[in-house]
Amino acid sequence: MKGKKIKAIILIIIITASLLFLFYNLSFQNDTRELRAVVKKVDDSEISGSGVQKFGRQIVRVEIKEGKYKGKIINASNHLIGNLGWDYRFNEGDEILVAISETENNEIRAAVALDVYRQGWILILIALFIILLILYARYIGLKALFSFIGSIFVIWKILIPGLLKGLDPLIFTSFVLLILSALILFSIAGFTKKGFASFFGTSSSLLITIALTIFFGNKLALDGMSSPYVGEMMAAGYFNLNIREIFYAAVVIGASGAAMDIAMDMATTIKELKEQRPDMEMKDLIKSGFNVGSDVIGTMTTTLLLAYAGGYLTLIMAFMTRTATLRRIFNLRIIVSEILRTLVGSIGLIIVAPITTIFAAWLYSKKFKLEKNKD
Structure with missing residues (x-):
């Protein structure tokens, strides 16, 4: 047992060192300017x-x-x-x-x-993240690390260049998010009932979130010009970009990560219930899943609010110093943009839980298998 722990620690060190070496060389060493x-x-x-x-x-x-x-x-x-x-x-x-x-x-x-x-301290922070992830989650942590690195690559090499080239922001972003969802969820859960249930829930939530963003974004007359660094992009000559739809795409991206989290939670819950109680029928699985989902959603929506509030804390403080009225605040473009981002993301979370629960309960109530081993 002791030998296995030593081997595991050595493996973690090797993996961490290799990733940091690769990251450093690919990103920095080739640029002598x-x-x-x-x-x-x-x-x-x-x-x-x-x-x-x-x-x-x-x-x-x-x-x-x-x-x-x-x-x-x-x-x-x-x-x-x-x-x-x-x-x-x-x-x-x-x-x-x-x-x-x-x-x-x-x-x-x-x-x-x-x-x-700051590069040295960034590498230390990355190393700490990798070590803790693998120590706690072990093999699942390695798969999570793979999906994490893959997501960075997809965003940096596919999503951002595509948006800068003027591709339709919402259609292109939706396509990329579906790829990312598949990469993340299937790398963690494999091609299992749990993986397919979480992917179905995430995809359904994505479509609904897009519809809500477009509808309410247009009704609220949001053009995306209040987003950070839009002026810098314009100054760089990117006048052909559809800033409004890029803002909508940003709202959808922000909501998709939390939706994936909830979808995986609910699919895992149904899986564990079925394994512990194989005699449970579909309606019982759904009822138990809804009980768990209500608690998860109750905390996750607040978590999403805190995440957005933390990102715009200084903006909120600036308005407090100006003693602006609530009527003025709730009609300012920059404030309404963040309200849309927060509420649409929260609605996406609320929707993904029941959809994933029902689909997962249906899958686990059927006799067919999606993999060689029992899920």
Whole structure:
């Protein structure tokens, strides 16, 4: 038993190290134009502005810490535009990321200070996530890790490029979400009754969520322009994008993750009930599933509210400082957009539980099998 634990720990270490090494090399090592550096001296003489908003250029003298310029000390420019979300003023000793431009003779032409170097701590956080996931969930944790990495790949390499190319946001996003749902649910549950029940519930909830988003989004006259960083996309030249439908797609994406969670919970509940009580009929399975589902939904809807409230906490605080009336708040586009996001997501959760419960109860009441081994 002790030997098995040691082997399991070694396996976790190997898997974690391999994933981090692959992530680091694929993402960062091939780009020699952006290098890690340490700030040796700062010059704020060209910065102006009042209060917290500053404009101008901060000159930072940095020592390059990697690549072919390792050890070289150069000046880098840090441009401040008065946007607190983008600007960062560096101090001596900061470890930062510097963008290098070269001459034809492979010498440094200019350097721009981008931001604080955070990559090392991100890798530590990723390692902690992987270790805890595998330690607790073991084989299921490995499958969850596979679906997690696969989801990142699909979003980064398929969904985002497709949206930027101008593909229909709702149709394309729905297609991608169906692929993601299949990837996540079947990798965890396998091609079993539980897997098919959770996928059916998630897909049904997705379709209903899309319909609700379109209907109420149009009735509330939401155009998506209050979404973060829309201005930056426009400034980059993406005028052909349908911002309204991209906002609708974002609402649907936000709701789909929680719907998958509920669908898997309900399918697992029906599976466990049937295994413990093989004599239970379909109506009894549905009744027990509904009892469990009501408790799950009761907490999950609040969880969804807290998740969205946490993401827009500073926005809520800003309106509180202005002593805005409730009538004004409930008619502001940016606030109504988040109300739509929260309520549509919650409705999707409420719908997915009974749909999955009924379908799973029907599947487990039948004699056919969807896999070689008993589910």
